[in-house]
Structures are given as structure tokens and as C-alpha cells.
Amino acid sequence: MKARVHVMLKDGVLDPQGEAVRHALGAMGFGGVGGVRQGKVIELDLDAADEATARAEVEKMCEGLLANTVIERYEIEVSA
Amino acid sequence: MKARVHVMLKDGVLDPQGEAVRHALGAMGFGGVGGVRQGKVIELDLDAADEATARAEVEKMCEGLLANTVIERYEIEVSA
Numbered sequence: 245m246k247a248r249v250h251v252m253l254k255d256g257v258l259d260p261q262g263e264a265v266r267h268a269l270g271a272m273g274f275g276g277v278g279g280v281r282q283g284k285v286i287e288l289d290l291d292a293a294d295e296a297t298a299r300a301e302v303e304k305m306c307e308g309l310l311a312n313t314v315i316e317r318y319e320i321e322v323s324a
Numbered sequence: 325m326k327a328r329v330h331v332m333l334k335d336g337v338l339d340p341q342g343e344a345v346r347h348a349l350g351a352m353g354f355g356g357v358g359g360v361r362q363g364k365v366i367e368l369d370l371d372a373a374d375e376a377t378a379r380a381e382v383e384k385m386c387e388g389l390l391a392n393t394v395i396e397r398y399e400i401e402v403s404a
Contacts (some may be wrong), residue, residue: 245366250365252365252367256328256342262366262367265366265389265390267402268389269385269389270388272388272389273359273383274384274385275371276371276372277368277369277370277371278368278369278370278371279367279368279369280366280367280368281366281367281368282364282365282366282367283364283365283366283367284362284364284365285330285332285362285363285364285365286342286345286359286360287332287342287356287359287362287363288359288360289357289358289359289360290356290357291356291358292356301329301354304354305349305352305354308352308388309348310345310347311347317340318339321396322330
């Protein structure tokens with residue numbers, strides 16, 4: 245079973261990496277770029293029996309290690 | 325128009341961040357975690373007229389700035 249986790253800074257939390265990218269894109273001549281947010285994506289191979297188990301496991305991983313839930317939000321996608 | 329870009333190290337390229345996460349998950353008692361790969365996700369707000377234009381623009385951004393195509397691959401998702 246495969247899981248993909250997106251970890252992004254919460255809205256309202258300053259994202260200097262995203263800002264740097266936005267600025268660089270502007271300097272390279274790309275117009276019309278509004279907000280840019282940069283985050284992490286983590287792909288995991290899991291031995292879970294079913295999708296619900298995998299999702300519950302990954303949620304625990306996010307809370308404990310993968311995301312700093314004070315400033316970050318996460319999304320989990322699980323596929324077979 | 326919103327675009328989301330995933331930038332991951334190509335298969336075969338050593339991913340020390342992913343390895344560190346895999347090791348930490350094991351140490352925390354999560355069994356059955358096979359490979360872990362960590363990459364970047366970049367969310368962009370664009371002023372493009374349509375989806376095809378947005379995708380073409382983001383592809384240029386990836387080639388020029390967002391990804392190091394020698395060692396990284398990217399995926400683009402565009403939504404209204």
C-alpha cells in the first residue's frame with residue numbers, strides 16, 4: 245500500500261521559501277504569479293492490510309513526526 | 325488558476341531525507357514501513373487564461389527553476 249503525505253505551512257504562517265520562489269519567478273520574467281507556498285511531500289510504502297489501517301497509521305506518523313501541527317497542516321492520500 | 329508541482333528525486337538517486345524519516349519511524353515503533361521518499365511540493369496561484377497555458381507556463385518554471393532535472397522529476401497538476 246502506498247501513501248503520500250503533503251505537509252504545508254498553515255495559511256497565515258509566513259512561508260519564506262514560497263516567497264523566495266515567487267520573487268525568483270518574477271525576476272525570470274514569469275508574470276501573473278500570485279501566491280506561492282512551498283511544502284514537503286513524503287511517499288511511503290506500507291505493509292498495511294487495508295486502506296483504513298494505512299490511513300490511521302500514517303495519521304499517527306504525521307502527528308508524531310512528519311508534521312509540526314502547530315504551524316503545519318497535512319493531507320494524506322492512500323492508494324493500493 | 326491553481327497549480328501544484330511535485331518535485332521528487334529520481335528513482336535510483338539516494339534520498340537521505342527519506343532514509344532519515346524511515347529510520348525515525350522505525351525507532352518510533354512503526355513497523356512495516358518500506359521505502360520512504362521525500363520531496364517538495366509547490367503550490368502556485370496563476371493568472372493564466374486556460375489550463376493548457378497554465379500547464380505550459382509551469383513546465384517552463386520547473387525546467388528553469390523549480391526542479392533540478394538532472395536528479396529530480398516533477399509532476400504538474402492544474403486546477404481551476
